Amino acid sequence: MNVSKDNGNAAGQRKLVVIVAMTRHMLLDFTGPADVFTNADRFLQARGANEGYEVRVVAPTYDKRVTTSAGIEVNCLYCAMDIQTPIDTLIVAGDDYCQLTIDEFTPFYEWLSGINEQNTRRIGSVCAGTFALAKAGLLDGRKATTHWEVAEKLKAQYPSIDVHGNAFFIQDGHVYTSAGVSSGIDLSLALVEEDYGKEIAVGVARQLVFYLRRPGVQAQFGNLLPVYDNTNIGQKLKLWLNERLHEPVDLNKIAENFNMSVRNLTRVLQKHTGMPPAKFIEKLRVEKARVFLEDTDMLLERIVEQCGFGNLITMRRIFLRQLAITPSDYRRAFRTSLKDTGEHELFPV
Structure with missing residues (x-):
């Protein structure tokens, strides 16, 4: 299939959502957001709406495969570099760090560096996917969050980013970043509500048995004090x-x-x-x-x-x-x- 013939709002008003499955560890990083948008689309189609979401989970490499630590291999129909047309919502889900320097990921980061407001309405990340956006220069001078466990690492590696390690998700302009794993569901529900209102978002949250807006902050899940070196x-x-x-x-x-x-x-x-x-x-x-x-x-x-x-x-x-x-x-x-x-x-x- 020649993906370049599609457009960001294919089939009338349907919005193209591209989720890059970076993670090798947490399937929920990309399956959570995918389930939110596909269920939202199902609810909209049941109402006879012409609008909704076209969801594509894509790989960051040309082989289109994502092998997880659980022993599950995901064979995607597309890799990110296949998507050459306007995207409504791009979400980079997870990152296990080794991908930052492996040669086979170089084309992906070149592609990601070309993402901007002209070709993508919204850009988001889940968990340590924040590091991928940071490497591509998409977070320079912006507020962002990530998994509580690596928030300090993000601060140290990218001092130009205003890191808020306690939030479940943060918006800065057209860029959205979310915290650890299930926070990708929090963010995706918020994006659905932004697009189609609270009623649709609540319906999806109920289907997933999830809060529309989860109470609390990331500090509830992490350690207030890190494990210091014995000499510290x-x-x-x-x-x-x-x-x-x-x-x-x-x-x-x-x-x-x-x-x-x-x-x-x-x-x-x-x-x-x-x-x-x-x-x-x-x-x-x-x-x-x-x-x-x-x-x-x-x-x-x-x-x-x-x-x-x-x-x-x-x-x-x-x-x-x-x-x-x-x-x-x-x-x-x-x-x-x-x-x-x-x-x-x-x-x-």
């Missing part, structure tokens, strides 16, 4: 404080333990972790509380004592600041799946 002051402080959070925190005592002055401790911690002692300790309290909330039935008042929050009001305020969720809601959302989660827990009598 941050790792040493984590280990020393973790068993002492229930005690009053005295910076003088901490500094003395590390043979430093309070001023020097603050300077070194800021340099190696990017945060002052008070912020570091607050995040550590939340991390410890999360373990209790996820894995135990310990009363909130007891967690307050164990983690040194002082009182429930303070704990709630800090959780909202760090995770945008209350401790009680966090427990309901993230407690172990081995617990009985019958309807009586969600809808108590």
Whole structure:
């Protein structure tokens, strides 16, 4: 088939959605958005609409194959370079980094660098697909997000990008970036709502048993404090404080333990972790509380004592600041799946 004869709004008002399956790891990176747009098209066609979506999942290489870590090989009808006509929505889904330097991906990045507002109405990414857009220069000077685990890596490699690691998705002009894996569904639902309104988007969300707009932020899923090298002051402080959070925190005592002055401790911690002692300790309290909330039935008042929050009001305020969720809601959302989660827990009598 000669794809170059098609156009961005083939068959009247149908919008061409091209999803590049970059990932070798997460199928949901590209299958999630594909399911959103194909279901939206199905709903529109059922209404007798002439408009809708034509969805093409394409490979980034000429062999048109995407081999996943799950042992599934996806044989696409097209590769990205086959698409030479206007695109309504382009989504680059996932990236496992090794693709950035492999020669067979060079034609794809040359093609991606030619994508602009004249030939593509909207450009998006899912998860670490942000790195592909960044490599092609499509994010220079823009706000963007990516998977929480690689947000700092994106900042370091592409300092011209204004990285917001907490958002599920971000729009900057005609460019949209989304966070980790399932956030591609969040973004795709938002794009459907942008095109055809809330009713169609809600219908698709219900079909997928998914929120139209998911509550919370990425911080709820990631670690507030990374795993530092054993020689890093941050790792040493984590280990020393973790068993002492229930005690009053005295910076003088901490500094003395590390043979430093309070001023020097603050300077070194800021340099190696990017945060002052008070912020570091607050995040550590939340991390410890999360373990209790996820894995135990310990009363909130007891967690307050164990983690040194002082009182429930303070704990709630800090959780909202760090995770945008209350401790009680966090427990309901993230407690172990081995617990009985019958309807009586969600809808108590």
